[in-house]
Amino acid sequence: MASQFAYAPAPESRSVVDIAPSYGLFIDGEFVEAADGKVFKTVSPSTEEVLSEVARAGEADVDRAVAAARKAFEKWSALPGAERAKYLFRIARIIQERSRELAVLETLDNGKPIKETRDADLPLVAAHFFYYAGWADKLDHAGYGANPRPLGVAGQVIPWNFPLLMLAWKIAPALATGNTVVLKPAETTPLSALFFADVCRQAGLPKGVVNILPGYGDAGAALVAHPDVNKVAFTGSTAVGKEIARTVAGTRKKLTLELGGKGANIVFDDAPIDQAVEGIVTGIFFNQGQVCCAGSRLLVQESIHDELLDSLKRRLSTLRLGDPLDKNTDIGAINSAEQLARITSLVEKGTAEGAEAWSPECELPSSGYWFAPTLFTDVTQAHTIARDEIFGPVLSVLTFRTPDEAVAKANNTQYGLSAGIWTEKGSRILAVAGKLRAGVVWSNTFNKFDPTSPFGGYKESGFGREGGRHGLEAYLDV
Amino acid sequence: MSDRLSVFKTYKLYVGGKFPRSESGRVYEVTDAKGKWLANAPQSSRKDARDAVVAARKAFGGWSGATAYNRGQILYRVAEMLEGRRSQFVHEVAGAEGLSKSKAAEQVEATIDRWVWYAGWTDKIAQVVGGGNPVAGPYFNLSSPEPTGVVTVLAPQESSFLGLVSVLAPVIATGNTAIVIASERSPLPALSLGEVLATSDLPAGVVNVLSGRTAEIAAPLAAHQDVNAIDLAGADEALAKELEIAAADNLKRVLRPQPVDDWSATPGTDRMTAFLETKTVWHPTGSLGASGSSY
Numbered sequence: 001m002a003s004q005f006a007y008a009p010a011p012e013s014r015s016v017v018d019i020a021p022s023y024g025l026f027i028d029g030e031f032v033e034a035a036d037g038k039v040f041k042t043v044s045p046s047t048e049e050v051l052s053e054v055a056r057a058g059e060a061d062v063d064r065a066v067a068a069a070r071k072a073f074e075k076w077s078a079l080p081g082a083e084r085a086k087y088l089f090r091i092a093r094i095i096q097e098r099s100r101e102l103a104v105l106e107t108l109d110n111g112k113p114i115k116e117t118r119d120a121d122l123p124l125v126a127a128h129f130f131y132y133a134g135w136a137d138k139l140d141h142a143g144y145g146a147n148p149r150p151l152g153v154a155g156q157v158i159p160w161n162f163p164l165l166m167l168a169w170k171i172a173p174a175l176a177t178g179n180t181v182v183l184k185p186a187e188t189t190p191l192s193a194l195f196f197a198d199v200c201r202q203a204g205l206p207k208g209v210v211n212i213l214p215g216y217g218d219a220g221a222a223l224v225a226h227p228d229v230n231k232v233a234f235t236g237s238t239a240v241g242k243e244i245a246r247t248v249a250g251t252r253k254k255l256t257l258e259l260g261g262k263g264a265n266i267v268f269d270d271a272p273i274d275q276a277v278e279g280i281v282t283g284i285f286f287n288q289g290q291v292c293c294a295g296s297r298l299l300v301q302e303s304i305h306d307e308l309l310d311s312l313k314r315r316l317s318t319l320r321l322g323d324p325l326d327k328n329t330d331i332g333a334i335n336s337a338e339q340l341a342r343i344t345s346l347v348e349k350g351t352a353e354g355a356e357a358w359s360p361e362c363e364l365p366s367s368g369y370w371f372a373p374t375l376f377t378d379v380t381q382a383h384t385i386a387r388d389e390i391f392g393p394v395l396s397v398l399t400f401r402t403p404d405e406a407v408a409k410a411n412n413t414q415y416g417l418s419a420g421i422w423t424e425k426g427s428r429i430l431a432v433a434g435k436l437r438a439g440v441v442w443s444n445t446f447n448k449f450d451p452t453s454p455f456g457g458y459k460e461s462g463f464g465r466e467g468g469r470h471g472l473e474a475y476l477d478v
Numbered sequence: 479m480s481d482r483l484s485v486f487k488t489y490k491l492y493v494g495g496k497f498p499r500s501e502s503g504r505v506y507e508v509t510d511a512k513g514k515w516l517a518n519a520p521q522s523s524r525k526d527a528r529d530a531v532v533a534a535r536k537a538f539g540g541w542s543g544a545t546a547y548n549r550g551q552i553l554y555r556v557a558e559m560l561e562g563r564r565s566q567f568v569h570e571v572a573g574a575e576g577l578s579k580s581k582a583a584e585q586v587e588a589t590i591d592r593w594v595w596y597a598g599w600t601d602k603i604a605q606v607v608g609g610g611n612p613v614a615g616p617y618f619n620l621s622s623p624e625p626t627g628v629v630t631v632l633a634p635q636e637s638s639f640l641g642l643v644s645v646l647a648p649v650i651a652t653g654n655t656a657i658v659i660a661s662e663r664s665p666l667p668a669l670s671l672g673e674v675l676a677t678s679d680l681p682a683g684v685v686n687v688l689s690g691r692t693a694e695i696a697a698p699l700a701a702h703q704d705v706n707a708i709d710l711a712g713a714d715e716a717l718a719k720e721l722e723i724a725a726a727d728n729l730k731r732v733l734r735p736q737p738v739d740d741w742s743a744t745p746g747t748d749r750m751t752a753f754l755e756t757k758t759v760w761h762p763t764g765s766l767g768a769s770g771s772s773y
Contacts, residue, residue, distance in 0.1 A: 127614065143606070143607070145746070238729070241729065242726050242727065242729060243726075245722075245725075245726035245729060246723050246726045249719050249722035249723045249725075249726065250715070250718065250719025250722060250723075252734075257729065259729070414728075429761065433757075433759045436757075438757065439755065439756065439757060439758065440757070440758050440759075440760070441757060441758070441759045441760070442759075442760045443759065443760060443761045444761060444762055445617065445760055445761070445762050448613075448615070448617060448760055450611065450613040450614055450615065450617075450619075452611040452612050452613055452614075453611040453613055453619055453621065453758050453760075454611075454621050454756045454758050455758065456756070458626075458755050458757075459706075459728075459729070460728060460729045462729060463729065463731055465756050468611055468621065470607075470621065470756055478748070
């Protein structure tokens with residue numbers, strides 16, 4: 001039944017972005033074809049429309065790009081920090097200037113709502129470059145000794161869930177510390193990285209300092225294994241992260257990994273319910289749940305379970321799913337058919353194992369990749385949906401009685417990236433936060449990010465930190 | 479009249495606060511630099527290694543939860559105990575490393591000073607590597623270091639006592655618990671250190687000392703799913719690579735072998751930070767409204 005108060009469509013214009021029919025690899029300041037001439041298509045997940053055809057990097061291209069980065073390293077690392085800083089400030093400013101264009105582009109290529117690219121991704125992208133720009137001439141004061149040295153060529157492999165933001169997290173600290181970069185964006189979301197190449201051109205960045213290699217896992221593997229790469233940074237799945245750790249074993253390559261998560265969002269009986277419900281929604285439905293630090297396990301104190309679930313279901317019924325370019329859209333498209341299949345299969349497993357699925361009434365568009373927001377009740381810790389990362393808009397609800405039980409259940413996972421705590425009691429926040437084995441703990445809030453704040457996991461969520469002073473270490477010889 | 483016949487010591491492992499012989503019942507001959515027999519040291523098995531993990535895990539909650547001040551007190555107490563046993567360690571280090579008595583004494587003194595140095599770090603490292611972050615929004619957030627968990631330490635092969643303490647002390651100063659594999663050729667100072675630790679208020683299981691074949695003991699520890707980190711100081715290149723591959727299975731934190739010319743040089747903080755996680759805790763500060771401060 002259509003609501004009496006249905007929202008009129010409010011689409012963001014696509015005209016601000018001009019997508020070329022084809023793109024090359026960005027090596028040594030030029031767009032070039034892949035050595036073997038291979039290409040792939042990138043589609044808009046919300047419509048399955050082909051957006052562009054992109055060169056697909058292979059091993060020979062990785063060689064070329066690493067050679068370009070190596071050549072550029074000598075001059076780039078020798079630049080006074082203040083000069084490197086100015087390049088990064090330029091990049092930050094150009095990103096701000098072009099943020100509307102980049103937001104629309106990102107929404108088209110990734111499927112996430114314009115509300116999020118416009119209000120979360122792009123401001124954070126610019127902020128990261130601003131933050132690390134300021135470090136470039138202050139590295140002596142970063143606590144890593146006087147005159148800390150860059151590592152050399154950084155090979156960086158990033159995922160599709162925050163394509164431009166993850167690029168910023170990787171490239172900004174690498175350049176600030178004097179490294180040069182070869183970055184491989186994900187095969188489903190190559191476009192914003194290629195637009196970033198144009199931002200580098202506008203900023204006058206020396207050739208070869210940043211190289212972008214769109215491609216598949218084979219290109220990423222070749223980059224990670226390349227003997228002339230000094231530093232490997234990866235964000236993605238835990239399985240691939242382990243493979244990378246094996247690949248670099250016995251080498252001198254420095255490695256940082258940002259991997260999966262199964263974050264617990266713990267709601268105590270004294271929590272402000274309405275705020276907690278908003279935090280739960282942000283925790284798991286932000287970016288369609290395709291977030292490594294998503295609060296995908298809701299741990300509710302038993303005494304408020306029913307009340308909280310009623311509120312949560314009511315709130316979920318008001319979420320609007322649909323055209324990501326519509327400014328009213330809360331839930332956009334799943335990034336790819338492959339990811340949709342993975343989510344679907346895990347949800348089917350959840351039902352098969354005895355948990356009960358619930359979704360609000362929700363009409364899915366006829367084309368594109370979509371998954372309705374879903375929550376599971378009657379979930380036990382043994383269920384697959386309580387253990388495996390789903391990377392989709394699927395929340396598993398578990399209960400607890402005492403704070404100790406909450407902590408034990410929250411920590412009962414191979415992962416350790418994020419957690420949430422909802423309570424009005426300050427001592428409880430501090431006690432529980434202290435016991436949680438997770439790199440980021442959000443109390444009475446969730447999914448907040450800031451370039452000044454270290455982010456990264458415990459246990460199998462990876463090692464190293466991105467952001468803040470800590471994020472410099474990954475790119476310095478310390 | 480003949481000289482008095484000396485009393486030999488049976489060296490034992492130190493696991494969970496107890497002094498077991500190796501579960502395997504094996505020993506191996508430890509000789510001095512000239513090949514003269516010194517003692518039979520226990521040759522630990524993979525079962526000994528697993529027992530040590532259980533002990534270290536059990537001790538982790540209490541040790542990591544102790545106040546930094548308390549950890550500092552206990553580490554300093556270890557230095558006090560070492561001072562009292564100074565001559566014993568000089569004797570053992572001289573035998574182990576073929577050093578003159580005066581050179582061995584220098585090593586032992588440097589080792590005791592190293593304990594004191596790390597004892598003083600326990601309540602300072604958090605201030606050096608943690609702190610508040612100036613986020614662009616109405617939030618208070620704080621990054622603090624926390625111990626990684628159970629750490630396996632392959633002690634350096636050449637420096638039987640100073641090297642050992644230089645890799646062990648930073649691990650426990652920061653609240654981790656440790657399983658240390660002594661120098662394969664010169665394990666006796668490490669085994670005697672276990673006796674010191676047992677009488678220094680250090681809770682059982684915080685440090686567990688194994689002796690034997692480094693490669694044999696390290697392999698199950700590098701693959702162990704309940705070990706969080708590994709320091710490969712005592713591994714050669716080939717062994718280090720093999721262990722690092724095994725360690726990837728549960729994404730252990732790995733400290734690769736670092737070239738150390740001189741163990742007596744004052745260390746930096748690297749060996750502490752290598753086994754620390756950073757936790758960032760956020761909380762809203764509340765908004766004072768558009769008009770600014772209401773104070």
